[in-house]
Amino acid sequence: MSKDREYYIKNKEKIKERTREYKKNHLGVYQEYMKEYRSKNRVELKRKNKEYYYKNKERFSTKRKEYSIKNKERIKKYMEGRKVLGLNLIQSRSYYQRKSTEFRYEILSLLGMKCIKCGYDKDIRALQIDHVFSDGYKVRYLGKNRLVYYKGILGEVKEGSKRYQILCANCNFIKRYENNELQWKKYWKSMESG
Numbered sequence: 001m002s003k004d005r006e007y008y009i010k011n012k013e014k015i016k017e018r019t020r021e022y023k024k025n026h027l028g029v030y031q032e033y034m035k036e037y038r039s040k041n042r043v044e045l046k047r048k049n050k051e052y053y054y055k056n057k058e059r060f061s062t063k064r065k066e067y068s069i070k071n072k073e074r075i076k077k078y079m080e081g082r083k084v085l086g087l088n089l090i091q092s093r094s095y096y097q098r099k100s101t102e103f104r105y106e107i108l109s110l111l112g113m114k115c116i117k118c119g120y121d122k123d124i125r126a127l128q129i130d131h132v133f134s135d136g137y138k139v140r141y142l143g144k145n146r147l148v149y150y151k152g153i154l155g156e157v158k159e160g161s162k163r164y165q166i167l168c169a170n171c172n173f174i175k176r177y178e179n180n181e182l183q184w185k186k187y188w189k190s191m192e193s194g
Helices: 002-011 012-025 027-040 042-055 059-072 072-084 089-110 137-140 145-156 169-178 184-192
Strands: 127-131 164-168
Touching: 002 012, 002 042, 012 184, 027 042, 027 089, 042 059, 042 169, 059 072, 089 127, 089 145
Parallel strands: none
Antiparallel strands: 127 164
């Protein structure tokens, strides 16, 4: 064990107290620094968090189960409160699904409602919103839900952005294959297995 690690173990509470005190005294500076750091390193932080999660998946699972067992009443009370407000889980989920479908339909109609490569327009379920510059994975790794994701795209399309196009599922997969955009899958598969 290194000397730094030994020192930390011996003085853990003292170090934590000093850190808390520093954060309290320099709160504005610390918050501004962390905000700037997170915005600059968003993709890298997301990748590291995902990597950490896959390495410790079993531990997370057991902690989640333990929390559910320990806080059963608290969770039940929270869910009842949501029902009183009219926000039960099924209703809120269907709301988000409906809104994201509406946003997707609006995006498709603004972009022409057909594949730009082969002209397919028979079934909109087979049409996909494609990132022209193949940078969609960067946005998806930010952890945004589908509603926020589509809302952001819709805003960009309304402003006249040329970053998006419509492709049918076949043309989109062919484009991804030809541009070698499937490499990231290998990385995440190796993280899950190893």
